Amino acid sequence: MDTRVAIIGAGPAGLLLGHLLKAEGVDCVVIERQTPDYVLSRIRAGVLEQITVGLMERLGLDARLKAEGLVEEGFNLADGERLIRIDVAKFTGKTVTVYGQTEITRDLMDAAPARGLEVIYGAEDVALHDIDSDAPSVTFRKDGREARVTARFIAGCDGFHGPSRKAIPAGVGREYERVYPFGWLGILADVPPCNPELIYANHERGFALASMRSHTRSRYYIDVPLTEKIEDWSDARLWDELAVRLGPEAAANMTRGPSIEKSIAPLRSYVFEPMRHGSLLLCGDAAHIVPPTGAKGLNLAASDVHYAAEALTGCFRRSDNDAVAAYSARALARVWKCERFSWTLTKLMHRFPDDGPFERAMQVAELDYIASSDAAQASIAENYVGLPV
Known part of the structure; x- marks a missing residue:
């Protein structure tokens, strides 16, 4: 099979890139290792910046997003005693939209056949070849048969553990990484949210986040040591801990219910440079990871896809x-700014094991400053709603 762009990975980044290229008349094919049901089973973030919403609008695939998405004008930082509301709309004139990553993927997936976007699911043993040439290729096994796709470019949208980044020769790139000493224990439940806007909480017992997927489905997190085991956290224990960390105001409005999904996700900051080598372009988690604090992961992938x-x-x-040659530099300029914001917010809202009284005093001072400063709140709002592309 011959095509112009072979896209590896049928998550939101790969599907979004495929739709954008097809809309411009650029032939492409998407290759995915998993089944469609497996792809849709991956529960991820759900706060969309305007770059992501705008790309869906441009494709004319935003009908359900507009009907079901929750438009939010701000969010909250909690310090154990108060809620500090960051009025994003006031400071930026923009909003964010709560709409699950799974739903974005479903919308892109459902539209693919009608728009002529070919997606090959169940592709095993995917490998990249000749990425230093003008005729790279991708090989894989499908239903026990060997297959090869020859292209002019390959777009690696296959996540942190996919084969694309690993195909770049050793010594060509540089990795930057910070692994965090805790993970996020999350619970998804069909209960109304405790607050109409997200709450990031810094409590003496640790971090907590109250978020939502809809008016009737909520997502909560606490940070836990990496040694914790999911089976040691009953629903009741997790709800009790959330009530303490989120504070009395949020706890009074929190509805408890059985978990639909519960998991512990490790946190890391990671960047690989460059994001292009030869005929290979990396997008999304294949090139960078951000901690989920600040909800940048999916949106950063969307800006990569926009540039690509x-x-x-x-x-x-x-x-x-020259446009392809400039891709990596353009994408990385935004990547590092988003990494900075996610890192800063993570440091502000979490208690790190090695932190002492000085570090805690700095957190208290920073939160006090944010609470009393329009300039500080405006800076946070500008980063949270999404920097320009």
């Missing part, structure tokens, strides 16, 4: 090879 789609379309439609 512009670069590839420019190459094929206008013979603009």
